[in-house]
Amino acid sequence: MSSAIYGTLLRARGAAAFFLTATVGRVGIAMTSLGIVWFVHARTGSYATAGLVTGGFAVAEALAGPQLARLIDRFGQTRVLPPALLVHAAAVGMLLGSETQGWLITAGVLVGASVPQLGALSAARWVTLLRGERTLHAAFALESQANQVAYLGGPVLVSFLGASGLPTAGTVLAACFIVGGGLCFASQRRTAPPISSPARTRTLLRPGFMVLAGVNLAIGGFFGAMQISVTAFAVERGAPGTAAVMFTVTSCATLLAGWLYGLRRWRTAPQVQLAVVAVGLAGGCLPLLVASEPFELAVGVVLTGLAIPPILVLCSVLAEAAVHRAVLTQAFVWLNSASAAGSAGAAAVAGWAVSTSGAHGGFTVAAISSGVMAALAITANLRASTP
DSSP states (O other): OOTHHHHHHHTSTTHHHHHHHHHHHHHHHHHHHHHHHHHHHHHHSOHHHHHHHHHHHHHHHHHHHHHHHHHHHHHOHHHHHHHHHHHHHHHHHHHHHOOSHHHHHHHHHHHHHTOOOHHHHHHHHHHHHHTTOTTHHHHHHHHHHHHHHHHHHHHHHHHHHHHTTOTTHHHHHHHHHHHHHHHHHHTOGGGSOOOOOOOTTOOSOOHHHHHHHHHHHHHHHHHHHHHHHHHHHHHHTTOTHHHHHHHHHHHHHHHHHHHHHHHSOOOSOHHHHHHHHHHHHHHHHGGGGTOOSHHHHHHHHHHHHTTHHHHHHHHHHHHHHHSOGGGHHHHHHHHHHHHHHHHHHHHHHHHHHHHHHOHHHHHHHHHHHHHHHHHHHHHHHHHHHOO
């Protein structure tokens, strides 16, 4: 195990250029949703309106993202990404100029519909660059770490700007990161995946990929339920501040786990790894159901968090093997959309469970999600091992 593997990856032809520019763009993506909340509340004085605009943004991003990815698979990153970024810039400008609730919601939807999923585009480039090499899982681990850093740092930056009396600056800066990073990413033509002609047999509706989509839906459910439940547990125990501490420690531990996972050249088949880790996550959720003290819960939350990076990396590895490269970008984006849908749905269910049964009701939702994930991962492993 040596961290030199990441340096070797970034020294590959053109890798550092597309990875770093995509990382800048994904920081902007991580800032956008919260930036909209700050901006709309400052403009209207209403959190309800801010929630509607942000909700429209999130739904549009989840639904339109795969369609944009389909165009990119068909016509290429360098042809589709620049006009999409210009549309995004125009949509943000429309948002900043809107005054009424209707126009704000409309603009929010357009902002979400035009957000390019730069993480998926970067992952597709790694596949092209490393096809057939055993270091692909390390590249996906690097992508996972970049995503986590973006979603840790981006909201903090937006909150700092908002709290400093600059509620519009977060949205503007996010758009600058997305458009600037995206255009620089698109300019890296030599590492762009080749365009494949469409064919009737190139579809995502394959059993292997559908199972992976289910795994991502379930892991999103785990995330959504845990966010609600951990917060509720801390409030119930009269120590609301411990929730932030738990989330921060878990994020750091998860980042470290992803880094370490990418260092090793694993000999075990990816589908076997996925089944083992998913079962471990499901088992790790059981102590959460009986935790009575914040420290007990914190240990359980951190331990379950360690399983997340390998699962996300393995889903990407298995998706790359399960679909034709002509639909690879769509595959990565659909996995992201499935995770987002699972998180939103489970958050709503966990909220109801917490209101009726307390925090442990929410942890039950998280445990069920992890159990479904384990069952799907085992199913994928059995299918792969069947002659």
